[in-house]
Each structure stands twice: as structure tokens, then as C-alpha cells.
Amino acid sequence: MRRIVVDQETLARVMRKLALEAGEAIMEIYNREDFEVREKSDESPVTEADEAADKLISAGLRAAFPDTPLVTEEQADSHGQSVATFLIVDPLDGTKEFVKRRGDFTVNIAYVEDGEPIRGVVYAPARGRLFYTRPDGKSVEEEGPFDPETPGETQPIGVRVPNNDAxxxxxxxxxxxxxxxxxxxxxxxxxxxxxxxxxxxxxxxxxxxxxxxxxxxxxxxxxxxxxxxxxxxxxxxxxxxxxxxxxxxxxxxxxxxxxxxxxxxxxxx
Known part of the structure; x- marks a missing residue:
């Protein structure tokens, strides 16, 4: 099997840009007085925001990484693949939160290599929070306002030392x-x-x-x-x-x- 090689600088830039652009499309629909909600075959909700974001992200990833398999929630024909290295997308994670206008929804884009998710971006447009892995694999949170073309100031993030009694x-x-x-x-x-x-x-x-x-x-x-x-x-x-x-x-x-x-x-x- 031919090994897939993805340039990590390009990957980080494209994933961040597409997540922000998808977030803009989602918020345009979220801020309307009303939007259509349908039920999928598994009885989970789907909206026009899911579909608009999926179309935008999928087109961008396929253009930038044509040789890398893509799995996305909203495209059932992508779910039958057998892959270990691939791009994977949830264009609107938390559709129930979106429908209830609670704000806790995200755009998720990740790159999995040999079964391990090594690069990812999580953008919560209604919360104004953007998290992603840099090309070196370290994670940061970027400060808004966000420009899809130009990254802003970032702060390294890290887990805390837990207290098992609290x-x-x-x-x-x-x-x-x-x-x-x-x-x-x-x-x-x-x-x-x-x-x-x-x-x-x-x-x-x-x-x-x-x-x-x-x-x-x-x-x-x-x-x-x-x-x-x-x-x-x-x-x-x-x-x-x-x-x-x-x-x-x-x-x-x-x-x-x-x-x-x-x-x-x-x-x-």
C-alpha cells in the first residue's frame, strides 16, 4: 500500500482556514430567525448548517489533499472505507446544541495517521474559541477575532496536574x-x-x-x-x-x- 505523505505546515494552515470559514457559514444560519431541521436515518438531527459546512470543508480538503482519503459524517458513502491514514470531519458537532441555540457546537477537522489522530482543529464559533495542533503537534488556543487567512496570537495549552481528592x-x-x-x-x-x-x-x-x-x-x-x-x-x-x-x-x-x-x-x- 502506498504511504500517504502530507505536508504538516500546509495541513495546519488549510484545516484552520476551513474550520473558520465553515464557522462563518454556520453562524450565518444560526443567527437567522428560523432554519430547517430534518431527521437522518439514525434519528439524529441535521440542518442546512451541517450541509453547508460539510460542502465547504470537503471541497477544500479534497482540493488541498487529493490523495488522502476523506471521511465525513454527512457523506454516508465515505463510511465504508477501510483506512488507517485519513482526514476526518464533523462539520457541525453538537447539532442538538445548535438547534436548541445553546452555543456548545463545534467544527471538527482531524488528520489520522496510522490509527492515531495527530492533528486537529476544534472551532466553537458561538463561543469564540479556537483550538488546534500546530505542525509540531503541540496544541494552542488562538485569541480572536479570527481571520481565516492570517493566524492571530496563540497561547500554548496544557493539561493541569490533577488532584485525585478534588x-x-x-x-x-x-x-x-x-x-x-x-x-x-x-x-x-x-x-x-x-x-x-x-x-x-x-x-x-x-x-x-x-x-x-x-x-x-x-x-x-x-x-x-x-x-x-x-x-x-x-x-x-x-x-x-x-x-x-x-x-x-x-x-x-x-x-x-x-x-x-x-x-x-x-x-x-
């Missing part, structure tokens, strides 16, 4: 369940907060949380970008069942349950 925990806003609450109950928690979309990974990456457990169904496009950002900030994402690293390119691109955390958190079973 952990900061973040969990899903729309997919919280009893199993997750029961699992969190095994820890000594100082503060518990809810957040939507892949922002949860970024909160661990910036030291605003120590632990994000997910005991529910997710797909690789939901997690790859946030996973890359967290890894570049010194964090980890492991499978819930055996605490081995979460890998990508799985059949159907479906994840097992997982735990995202800062090193130093004593993980429970």
Missing part, C-alpha cells in the same frame, strides 16, 4: 445518562460541569477539567479532532474497557466507550 469533571450536555453518573460517582469530585460537542476534550486540554468519561455511542468524527488537541496538550484518551489508547480507522468508524483525562488521574473501572 477532580474537575466534564460530561456531555445532551447525552448524560445514569451509567455516566454512576461512573463519575467512583471519583472524588470538586466540580462537575456539562458541555456539548468536542469542547469537552478541549476543557481537559486547557486544564479547565481533569476527566471526561463517555459511556455512550460516539463516532470517530465526533472525537478525532478533540482527541488530537488533547494529545497535543499532554492528555490521553483511552478505551473504557481496557484503558488502552483509543485507535481510529475502526470498521464503521464507531468508538467504544472511552475516558479522556489528564495524566495523573487514577482511573477507576
Amino acid at each position: 477532580l474537575l469533571v466534564v460530561a456531555s450536555q445532551s447525552h448524560r445518562d445514569q451509567a455516566t453518573d454512576d461512573y463519575i460517582g467512583h471519583y472524588r469530585v470538586e466540580d462537575m460541569r456539562s458541555a456539548g460537542s468536542s469542547l469537552k476534550f478541549c476543557l481537559v486540554a486547557t486544564g479547565e477539567a481533569d476527566l471526561y468519561p463517555r459511556l455512550g455511542r460516539t463516532m470517530e468524527w465526533d472525537t478525532a479532532a478533540g482527541h488530537a488537541v488533547l494529545s497535543g496538550a499532554g492528555g490521553r484518551v483511552v478505551r473504557f474497557d481496557d484503558q488502552n489508547p483509543l485507535r481510529y480507522g475502526k470498521s464503521g468508524f464507531e468508538n467504544p466507550f472511552f475516558i479522556a483525562h489528564a495524566p495523573g488521574v487514577t482511573l477507576k473501572q
Whole structure:
């Protein structure tokens, strides 16, 4: 099999630019009085914002990296691929938050190499927060206002040293369940907060949380970008069942349950 080689400087620039442009398209629809919401075959919602962002990002990635496989949530024909190195996109992660106008939605673009998400961008346009991995793999948060063509000032981000007697925990806003609450109950928690979309990974990456457990169904496009950002900030994402690293390119691109955390958190079973 021919090895795919992607220039990391170009990758970082293109992913950042497309995420910001997609965010602009999403916010134009978000700020309307009304927009169309439909139901997909899996009963999850989809809006014209998902589709507009997907069209923009997919066209940009295919133009810049024509030899690199692309997997995107909104294109079902991309889900049958068997790949280990690829680009993966969730053009609007947190559609339920978008529909409810709660603001916790993101644009996710990631690059996976040999099953590991090594580059990612997470943009939360309604929150004005932009996180990404630099070409060297280190993660930063860029300060707004944002210009797609010209990067602004950035600050390196990194996980905090956790206190296992007073952990900061973040969990899903729309997919919280009893199993997750029961699992969190095994820890000594100082503060518990809810957040939507892949922002949860970024909160661990910036030291605003120590632990994000997910005991529910997710797909690789939901997690790859946030996973890359967290890894570049010194964090980890492991499978819930055996605490081995979460890998990508799985059949159907479906994840097992997982735990995202800062090193130093004593993980429970």
C-alpha cells in the first residue's frame, strides 16, 4: 500500500482556514430567525448548517489533499472505507446544541495517521474559541477575532496536574445518562460541569477539567479532532474497557466507550 505523505505546515494552515470559514457559514444560519431541521436515518438531527459546512470543508480538503482519503459524517458513502491514514470531519458537532441555540457546537477537522489522530482543529464559533495542533503537534488556543487567512496570537495549552481528592469533571450536555453518573460517582469530585460537542476534550486540554468519561455511542468524527488537541496538550484518551489508547480507522468508524483525562488521574473501572 502506498504511504500517504502530507505536508504538516500546509495541513495546519488549510484545516484552520476551513474550520473558520465553515464557522462563518454556520453562524450565518444560526443567527437567522428560523432554519430547517430534518431527521437522518439514525434519528439524529441535521440542518442546512451541517450541509453547508460539510460542502465547504470537503471541497477544500479534497482540493488541498487529493490523495488522502476523506471521511465525513454527512457523506454516508465515505463510511465504508477501510483506512488507517485519513482526514476526518464533523462539520457541525453538537447539532442538538445548535438547534436548541445553546452555543456548545463545534467544527471538527482531524488528520489520522496510522490509527492515531495527530492533528486537529476544534472551532466553537458561538463561543469564540479556537483550538488546534500546530505542525509540531503541540496544541494552542488562538485569541480572536479570527481571520481565516492570517493566524492571530496563540497561547500554548496544557493539561493541569490533577488532584485525585478534588477532580474537575466534564460530561456531555445532551447525552448524560445514569451509567455516566454512576461512573463519575467512583471519583472524588470538586466540580462537575456539562458541555456539548468536542469542547469537552478541549476543557481537559486547557486544564479547565481533569476527566471526561463517555459511556455512550460516539463516532470517530465526533472525537478525532478533540482527541488530537488533547494529545497535543499532554492528555490521553483511552478505551473504557481496557484503558488502552483509543485507535481510529475502526470498521464503521464507531468508538467504544472511552475516558479522556489528564495524566495523573487514577482511573477507576
